[in-house]
Amino acid sequence: MENNKESRVVFFRKDERPEILEEIKRKVHLELIERIGENKAEFNQSDEDRFRQATVTSINNILDEMVNEFPEEVNRGILLKEILDEALGLGPIEDLIKDPGISEIMVNGKDKVYIEKDGKIELTNKKFVSDRQIMNVLERIIAPLGRRIDESSPMVDARLKDGSRVNAIIPPLSLVGPVLTIRKFSRQLLSIKDLIGHCSIGGNMAEFLKFCVVNKCNMIISGGTGSGKTTLLNILSNFIPSDERIVTIEDSAELDLIQDHVVSLESRPSNIEGRGEVSIRDLMRNSLRMRPDRIIVGEVRSGEAIDMLQAMNTGHDGSLSTIHANSPRDVLSRLETMVLMSGMELPVKAIREQIASAVNLIVQQQRFQDGSRKVINIAEITGIENDRITMQDIFYFKQSGFDNGKVKGDFVATGNIPHLAEKLRSKGVNIPLEIFENK
Numbered sequence: 001m002e003n004n005k006e007s008r009v010v011f012f013r014k015d016e017r018p019e020i021l022e023e024i025k026r027k028v029h030l031e032l033i034e035r036i037g038e039n040k041a042e043f044n045q046s047d048e049d050r051f052r053q054a055t056v057t058s059i060n061n062i063l064d065e066m067v068n069e070f071p072e073e074v075n076r077g078i079l080l081k082e083i084l085d086e087a088l089g090l091g092p093i094e095d096l097i098k099d100p101g102i103s104e105i106m107v108n109g110k111d112k113v114y115i116e117k118d119g120k121i122e123l124t125n126k127k128f129v130s131d132r133q134i135m136n137v138l139e140r141i142i143a144p145l146g147r148r149i150d151e152s153s154p155m156v157d158a159r160l161k162d163g164s165r166v167n168a169i170i171p172p173l174s175l176v177g178p179v180l181t182i183r184k185f186s187r188q189l190l191s192i193k194d195l196i197g198h199c200s201i202g203g204n205m206a207e208f209l210k211f212c213v214v215n216k217c218n219m220i221i222s223g224g225t226g227s228g229k230t231t232l233l234n235i236l237s238n239f240i241p242s243d244e245r246i247v248t249i250e251d252s253a254e255l256d257l258i259q260d261h262v263v264s265l266e267s268r269p270s271n272i273e274g275r276g277e278v279s280i281r282d283l284m285r286n287s288l289r290m291r292p293d294r295i296i297v298g299e300v301r302s303g304e305a306i307d308m309l310q311a312m313n314t315g316h317d318g319s320l321s322t323i324h325a326n327s328p329r330d331v332l333s334r335l336e337t338m339v340l341m342s343g344m345e346l347p348v349k350a351i352r353e354q355i356a357s358a359v360n361l362i363v364q365q366q367r368f369q370d371g372s373r374k375v376i377n378i379a380e381i382t383g384i385e386n387d388r389i390t391m392q393d394i395f396y397f398k399q400s401g402f403d404n405g406k407v408k409g410d411f412v413a414t415g416n417i418p419h420l421a422e423k424l425r426s427k428g429v430n431i432p433l434e435i436f437e438n439k
Contacts, residue, residue, distance in 0.1 A: 026129045028062050028083050035062075055087050056080075090137050092126040093182075097164070103184055104226070109177035110134060116226075119371010134178040138168050147269060156269070159252045160185070166252075183226075189256065192235055200228070201375040202411025204435040205395045208378065208418075209363065211431050213239040215424050216318030218358055220300075222325040223365030228373035229322040230254055230298065232365060237320060240294055244318075247287045249280055250298030263290065280304045281342075284311070297321040303342030305335050312358035328362040328379035332389050335359075349387050356384040360420055362391075368407045375411075380418045392416045394436065413438050 035058045059080060085094035096105050096115060104116035110128035114121055128134050138149055142158045149156045154173045158166045163185035170178045192210065195201045201209075212219060213236050221236075223229045238258050240246060246262045248255050253266045265287065270277040280297065281304035287295055288311060295311055297304065299322045312319050325331040332355060339351045346354075364377035376397040382390045394416055399409035415438035421431050 022127070024066065024079070025083055025086065028059060028066075029086055029129050029133070031062050032058055032083075032087055052088060056084065059083050059087070086129070086133065090140070091133055092128055093137075096124070096126065097160070097182070097184070100188075103186075105180075105182040105184070107134060107178070107180035109174075109179065112176075116371075119367070119373075131177045134180060135170070138170075138178065138180065141166055142168075146271075153269075157252050159254070163254055163256070165254060185254065186231070189258075190231060190235055191238075195232070195235065195375075198372075200373055201232075202395065202397075204413060205375060205378055205411055207435055208394065208431075209236060209361075210239050211424065211429065212361060212420065213237075213318070213320070214241065215427070215429055216294075217360040217420055218312045218317060218319050219321075219361045219363060220331060220359055221320070221322045221363045221365060222328065222331045223322075224324065224326065224367065226373075227365040227367045229365055231373075232363065232375070233296070233298070233320060233322055237296055240318070244293035245291060246294045246296060247290055247292040248296045248298070249283045249287060251280065252298075255296065255298065263292075281307060284308060287311075288316070292316060293318070295319045299323065300335075300338065302338055305338035306342040306344055306354075309335070309339070309354045309358040313354065328364055328377060328391060331362050332391075352384055352387065352389050356381055356389050366397075370402075370406050372407055374407075380416075380420060382419055392418070394418050 032055070063076065063080070082092075085091055090097055093105055093107065093113060096102055096113070102115045102117050106114040106116075106121075107128070108114065110131050110133070113124045113126040113128075115124055135149075138156075141160065142149060142156055145158050147156050147158055149168055149170060151170075151172065154170045156166075156168050158168075160166060160182070165183040165185070167181045168178065192201070192206045196203055196206055209219075219236070221229045221233050234255050234257070237246070237255065240257075240259060242259050242261070244259075244261065246257060246259060247265065248257070248262065249265045249267075251267050253264055255264070265283045267280050267283060268276065268278040280301070284295075284297065284304045284307040288307075293316075295308070295316055296319070297308055300308060301324075308319065308321060323331055323334060325334050332352075335355050336348065336351050339346065339354070359381050362377075362379045362381070363375060364379070365373060366376045367373050374397050375395075377393060378395040379391050379393050382392055384390065393414045395411060395413050397409055398412050399407060401408050413436045415436065417433060417436050421433065421436070424431050
């Protein structure tokens with residue numbers, strides 16, 4: 001190939017039709033890099049329209065040079081859109097982002113893009129041109145947030161403008177090329193009625209949780225990855241009375257509360273010099289100086305657990321959070337471990353006393369084989385006995401089998417009357433005891 005400008009465009013033979021479209025897009029993309037560059041992050045907001053128009057013009061010029069080599073069935077408008085998505089948007093996954101039926105997008109290197117739809121994971125026919133193209137998409141996502149990803153910092157958490165959660169990990173940590181995972185933010189604000197309608201929670205369970213949130217019980221939502229913890233946290237948070245001051249603390253802001261008096265805090269990683277990190281624990285400590293009525297921690301992962309427990313024990317009732325654990329009993333073990341991670345040398349007995357006096361309820365979520373997500377257990381912490389935290393189940397999901405591939409079962413009460421009910425009734429809150437009957 002010659003080195004002049006015109007010769008950089010590679011033409012194709014008619015017998016190459018099976019792969020010609022992907023090859024055309026790849027060549028146009030590479031040519032576009034040469035002509036105007038591709039890092040959108042270098043353009044400020046006022047340049048947005050000018051940059052887009054310049055890109056469209058350049059793509060059209062490149063396509064004009066290649067038009068004689070297109071298969072007859074090629075729709076130039078569609079081709080232009082796909083190339084624009086790659087140049088200005090999120091490339092091959094742009095349409096996946098816009099599809100409301102897709103809940104998760106998983107890019108395992110340039111050749112494998114998976115999605116989760118209706119609770120099932122499937123491989124798509126989407127592909128990136130190169131690993132470099134994935135990196136460009138990542139840079140477009142994280143640059144406006146002041147974050148970075150490179151060999152010295154090969155992992156990053158971020159979010160899209162719509163609130164979708166993004167995680168990326170690149171070589172040398174990833175051996176398959178850049179890996180991108182996007183947990184999409186639901187544009188539809190779900191309510192507790194939606195969860196009941198989708199058989200994700202029982203009516204009596206929902207009524208009990210509403211009473212507990214309104215009346216400032218401390219609650220932890222537990223479950224595995226993708227079990228719906230944050231969705232439930234958001235829904236329960238909306239039961240908080242509108243005259244209370246709420247402070248939310250998250251790694252990547254996802255909560256979308258309906259109240260007006262909400263202060264949203266987001267942690268920050270260190271900069272390129274390794275300075276400037278603001279952790280969840282830092283924000284947790286600072287929030288105590290902000291006169292909160294409620295503190296909501298998106299997820300407790302480490303030493304901030306001790307600060308959260310102390311806040312719950314010192315007048316900040318009604319706090320809510322999530323945690324990764326497989327059962328209510330596992331939550332207790334994880335909290336113990338996290339308190340020890342804080343660096344405070346406390347005896348295990350003291351830690352358990354802190355947990356028992358701070359946490360009222362543990363709500364366990366689970367994602368089933370059919371993709372459904374359900375509250376499978378609501379357990380109350382009742383105290384401590386012989387250095388062991390005591391609990392009792394209030395509600396649980398009783399699975400009865402499968403029907404056409406769907407999990408079947410009922411949400412039932414254990415018959416145990418929660419201690420919380422008696423406390424609430426002593427405050428004049430009339431919680432109907434019949435919801436706890438095991439029928």
